[in-house]
Amino acid sequence: MRYEEIVHRCFRCGYCKLAGDYSDFNCPAYRKFMFETYSPGGRMWLIRAWLNGDIKNSERFQEILYSCATCANCVEHCVFTFSEDLVNIFIAAREELVSTGIIPPPVRDYFKNISISGNPYKEPAEKRGQWAEGSLVEEYKDQEYLFYIGDVGSYDERGKKIAKAVGNLLIKAGLSIGILANKEMCDGNEVKVLGEAGLFEYLAEGNISLFKEKGIKKIITLDPHSFNAFKNDYPEFGGVFEVYHYTQIMAPLMESGKVPLKDLTLRVTYHDPCYLGRHNGEYDAPRRILQSIPGIDFIEMEQSRDNAFCCGGGGGNFFTDILGGGEESPNRIRVKQSLQTGASIIAVACPQCAKMLDDAVKVEELEDKVEVLDIAEIVGRAMA
Amino acid sequence: MSEILKALAEIVGENYVSYQPEELFFYSRDPGLMPANKPDFVALPKTSVEVQEIIRLAKREKIPIVPMGAGLALTGLVIPLKGGIVVDMKRMNKIIEVNEKARYAVVEGGTSQGFLKSYLEKNYPRLRHSIPDAPPAATIASNVIIHGQGRLTQQYGFNSDMVCGLEVVLPSGEICNIGSSSISSDWFSKGAPLPDLSGLFLGWFGTTGIITKVGLRLYPKKKMRDVEIFVTDNENLVPDMVYEITHTEMIEDVLIFTQPLPMMFKDNHHVSFYLTGDTDEEIEFKRKMVWKALEGFIKSKDGGFMSIPPAMKGSLLEMPQTSASRLADVKKGGGFEYSGPIISVERYPECSRKLVEMSLKYDLAYSGMVRIIGRGHSMMFGFAFTFNRADADMMDRTKKALEEISYYVLDIGGVYWKPTVAEQKIAIERMDPNTRHLMRTVKDVLDPDGIMNPGNWEVY
Numbered sequence: 095m096r097y098e099e100i101v102h103r104c105f106r107c108g109y110c111k112l113a114g115d116y117s118d119f120n121c122p123a124y125r126k127f128m129f130e131t132y133s134p135g136g137r138m139w140l141i142r143a144w145l146n147g148d149i150k151n152s153e154r155f156q157e158i159l160y161s162c163a164t165c166a167n168c169v170e171h172c173v174f175t176f177s178e179d180l181v182n183i184f185i186a187a188r189e190e191l192v193s194t195g196i197i198p199p200p201v202r203d204y205f206k207n208i209s210i211s212g213n214p215y216k217e218p219a220e221k222r223g224q225w226a227e228g229s230l231v232e233e234y235k236d237q238e239y240l241f242y243i244g245d246v247g248s249y250d251e252r253g254k255k256i257a258k259a260v261g262n263l264l265i266k267a268g269l270s271i272g273i274l275a276n277k278e279m280c281d282g283n284e285v286k287v288l289g290e291a292g293l294f295e296y297l298a299e300g301n302i303s304l305f306k307e308k309g310i311k312k313i314i315t316l317d318p319h320s321f322n323a324f325k326n327d328y329p330e331f332g333g334v335f336e337v338y339h340y341t342q343i344m345a346p347l348m349e350s351g352k353v354p355l356k357d358l359t360l361r362v363t364y365h366d367p368c369y370l371g372r373h374n375g376e377y378d379a380p381r382r383i384l385q386s387i388p389g390i391d392f393i394e395m396e397q398s399r400d401n402a403f404c405c406g407g408g409g410g411n412f413f414t415d416i417l418g419g420g421e422e423s424p425n426r427i428r429v430k431q432s433l434q435t436g437a438s439i440i441a442v443a444c445p446q447c448a449k450m451l452d453d454a455v456k457v458e459e460l461e462d463k464v465e466v467l468d469i470a471e472i473v474g475r476a477m478a
Numbered sequence: 479m480s481e482i483l484k485a486l487a488e489i490v491g492e493n494y495v496s497y498q499p500e501e502l503f504f505y506s507r508d509p510g511l512m513p514a515n516k517p518d519f520v521a522l523p524k525t526s527v528e529v530q531e532i533i534r535l536a537k538r539e540k541i542p543i544v545p546m547g548a549g550l551a552l553t554g555l556v557i558p559l560k561g562g563i564v565v566d567m568k569r570m571n572k573i574i575e576v577n578e579k580a581r582y583a584v585v586e587g588g589t590s591q592g593f594l595k596s597y598l599e600k601n602y603p604r605l606r607h608s609i610p611d612a613p614p615a616a617t618i619a620s621n622v623i624i625h626g627q628g629r630l631t632q633q634y635g636f637n638s639d640m641v642c643g644l645e646v647v648l649p650s651g652e653i654c655n656i657g658s659s660s661i662s663s664d665w666f667s668k669g670a671p672l673p674d675l676s677g678l679f680l681g682w683f684g685t686t687g688i689i690t691k692v693g694l695r696l697y698p699k700k701k702m703r704d705v706e707i708f709v710t711d712n713e714n715l716v717p718d719m720v721y722e723i724t725h726t727e728m729i730e731d732v733l734i735f736t737q738p739l740p741m742m743f744k745d746n747h748h749v750s751f752y753l754t755g756d757t758d759e760e761i762e763f764k765r766k767m768v769w770k771a772l773e774g775f776i777k778s779k780d781g782g783f784m785s786i787p788p789a790m791k792g793s794l795l796e797m798p799q800t801s802a803s804r805l806a807d808v809k810k811g812g813g814f815e816y817s818g819p820i821i822s823v824e825r826y827p828e829c830s831r832k833l834v835e836m837s838l839k840y841d842l843a844y845s846g847m848v849r850i851i852g853r854g855h856s857m858m859f860g861f862a863f864t865f866n867r868a869d870a871d872m873m874d875r876t877k878k879a880l881e882e883i884s885y886y887v888l889d890i891g892g893v894y895w896k897p898t899v900a901e902q903k904i905a906i907e908r909m910d911p912n913t914r915h916l917m918r919t920v921k922d923v924l925d926p927d928g929i930m931n932p933g934n935w936e937v938y
Binding site for chain 1: 493494499509522566568590593596597599806810812
C-alpha cells in the first residue's frame with residue numbers, strides 16, 4: 095500500500111480529531127460514531143492491523159474507511175511531521191480495498207455510474223449543459239476562461255441553480271467564459287478520493303486532452319472539488335492550467351465596485367468548504383465577496399476557516415451517504431453551529447455543501463430560521 | 479453474549495455499543511508497550527444513569543467493566559485484562575457548571591482537558607485549571623484518577639489534590655456524591671470538613687467505581703506568562719536550584735529536561751520555570767526574585783540562564799505542550815513510553831545518571847522529563863524512551879529498560895506513578911502489610927464481585 099511506511103507512526107494522541115482550540119471534536123466521522131476507531135488515529139491503527147492481518151476487510155472496516163470525509167481537519171491539527179499525508183493514507187487504504195473488489199455497495203455503484211454514464215446520476219451527457227438554458231452562459235469557443243461545472247452543478251437540482259447563479263454573475267462581471275456543456279466530463283475528484291486510481295487517471299487524461307484540444311488555458315470552477323483536482327492532481331498527468339475557484343476571480347471584481355449592488359440587510363455566516371479552505375488554503379476570497387456587499391452583517395461561526403466543521407459531504411460521502419443520517423450527522427451539526435451566530439443566511443461556495451446543508455435545514459425543520467445560499471446567489475439578490 | 483449485547487444496546491442505543499472486531503482490536507490496547515487483551519464489548523454511555531445501568535448489568539452477569547477516558551496513560555490501565563465491557567466515557571463531555579467566584583468547575587466524566595481549557599478561555603478568561611502536558615484529548619476524570627500533574631502542580635500539588643467533589647457510580651450500581659456536593663449544591667470541597675471519601679476512588683484506576691462527574695478547582699489566570707531556563711551541567715546541583723527557585727514562591731511551574739539531542743542540550747540539565755503576571759512590573763519583579771535566588775550558581779559558574787529562541791519559547795509556552803506528543807515520533811516510529819515515579823527531588827542526580835546508563839545499555843533515545851510537585855515536596859521523574867512501533871527489537875529493549883528502572887526507582891525511595899500491572903504487583907508486595915490489608919478490605923467492601931477493571935490493584 096502507498097504510505098505503508100508511515101502507518102505505524104501514529105501515536106493515537108487524538109489531536110487529529112479536535113478543533114485547533116480543542117473546543118470540540120472536529121472530525122465529522124468521529125463526531126458521528128464516537129468510537130475511537132472512526133477517528134483518524136483509529137483509522138491509522140486499523141489500517142496497520144489490516145495490513146498485518148490482525149483484522150479482515152469487513153463491512154465495519156469499510157464503513158470506518160469510507161466515512162472519512164477527507165475534510166483534512168486531521169491534516170490541520172495532527173502534531174506529527176507526517177500530518178500532510180493523513181488523508182492520502184486513507185485514500186491509499188481505500189485504493190487497496192478497491193483492488194480487492196470488496197467495497198461498500200454505494201461506492202461500487204458510484205464507480206459503475208461514472209464508468210457507464212460519465213456521472214453519478216446515471217443521466218445522459220446531453221443533459222449536462224441543460225442548466226445553462228435561459229442563462230447568459232454560452233458554450234466554450236475561444237473565451238478567456240472555461241467555466242467548469244462538475245457533476246453536482248450539472249445534474250443536481252440545487253446544484254444547477256447555483257451553476258446558473260455563478261455563470262450569470264461571471265458574465266455580468268464582464269468575464270469571458272464558456273462551458274463545455276455535453277462535452278464536459280467528470281473531474282474525478284471523488285473517484286480519486288474513493289480509491290479508484292485507474293478510473294481517475296482515465297478521467298484526468300480525458301479532461302486534459304479535451305482542454306488542450308480546445309485550447310483552454312484558464313479554468314474557473316464552480317465546485318471546489320473540481321478546483322482541487324485540476325489544481326493539485328492534474329499536473330501529475332501533464333495538465334497544467336491556470337485554475338481558479340469562482341470566488342477567487344470574483345473577489346477583486348466585487349471589491350473594485352465593478353458589480354453595482356444595492357443594500358442587503360442580512361446577517362450572514364459562511365461555511366468554509368473543505369476543498370477550498372483546508373485543502374487549498376483559500377479562506378479569504380469568499381469572505382471578501384460577502385463583505386463587499388453593502389448592508390451585510392457578516393458573522394463568523396466559532397468553527398471557521400481551518401477549524402471549520404465539514405458538512406459531511408466530502409470524501410465521496412455526498413454520493414455514498416455513508417456518513418449521513420441521524421441527529422449526529424455532520425450537516426445537522428453544522429447547521430446547528432451556524433444558528434448560534436444568529437445569522438439568517440448560511441453562505442456557501444460549493445454546491446455539495448449547499449445541498450448537504452439544505453437537507454439538514456429541512457430535517458431540522460429550520461426553514462423559517464435559516465436559508466442556505468451560495469455566495470453567487472446572495473450577490474444575485476443584491477444585484478436584483 | 480447476545481443477551482448482554484442486547485441489554486447494552488437497550489441502555490446506550492444500538493449505535494453506541496460494539497462487539498465488532500475493529501473496536502475489539504482498538505480497545506484491546508493503548509499506545510504504550512503493554513500486551514493487548516480484547517474486551518467483549520465496547521459501550522459509549524451518555525449519562526450517569528446509563529453508566530449505572532451498565533454497571534448493574536455487569537454485576538448481574540459477573541462480567542468485568544473497564545472505564546476509559548482517552549486511554550493515554552501508556553501503562554495499560556484501560557486494557558481489559560480479563561475481557562468484559564470497555565466503557566468509553568467520551569460522550570459524557572459536558573461542562574455542567576463553572577462557579578466563577580468560588581473558582582471551580584463541574585464536568586462530566588468524559589470531558590477532555592482541551593474542552594475545559596477552551597471553554598474557560600472563551601467564557602471565564604480570568605480562570606484556568608491545571609492542564610497536564612498530555613494531549614488535550616485526555617480526560618479530566620482519568621487524569622485525576624491516576625493522580626496526574628499539570629501546570630499548577632508546583633503551586634497546588636497533584637491535579638487530584640485540586641478535585642473538589644466527585645459523582646461516582648459504585649460497583650453496586652448506586653450513584654454517590656463525594657464531598658460537599660453530598661450535602662450542598664456547591665462543589666467546593668472533596669472532603670473537608672467531612673470525612674474525605676475521595677481517596678476511595680482517586681488513584682484506584684476505576685477499580686472501585688466509575689467517576690461520572692468531577693468538581694475541579696480553578697485558579698486565577700494571569701494576563702501574561704513567560705518562561706526562563708536555567709542550565710547547568712552539574713546534575714548534583716539541580717535539587718539545590720529547585721530548592722532556591724521554589725523558595726521564592728514566585729513561580730507557576732517548574733519543569734526540568736535533559737536529553738542528548740539537539741547537541742546544544744547534551745549533558746545539560748535545563749531547569750525551566752514559568753512566570754505569570756498581570757503586568758510587566760509583576761513579571762519583572764518575579765523574574766528578578768528568581769534571578770537573585772540563582773545568583774550564587776551564576777557566580778560560581780555552575781549555571782546560567784539560557785537564551786531561548788522564539789520558536790522554542792513558543793513551544794514551551796504551549797498548554798499542553800505538543801512537543802510532549804511529538805517525542806513519540808523521534809525515531810519515526812510513533813512510540814514512546816516512560817516510567818514516571820514520584821520521588822524526592824534530592825534523587826534527581828542519580829535518576830538522571832540512571833537514565834543515561836539505561837539508554838546506553840539498551841541503545842535507546844532518551845528524554846528526562848521532570849515536573850516539580852508542590853514546593854519541591856517531590857517530583858515526577860520521567861524516564862522516557864522513544865521507540866519505533868515497527869521495530870520489535872527496539873520495543874523489546876524499551877520494555878527491558880523500563881522494567882529495570884521499575885526496580886531501581888523503588889530501591890531509591892520512589893513510588894510508581896500510574897503503574898503497570900507488573901509494577902502494581904511489585905508495589906503491593908513491598909507495601910506495609912497493614913496498608914495492603916486495608917486496601918484489600920476497601921476493595922472487598924466496594925467491589926465484592928471483582929468486576930471493576932480487574933487485574934488492577936489486585937491485593938491478595
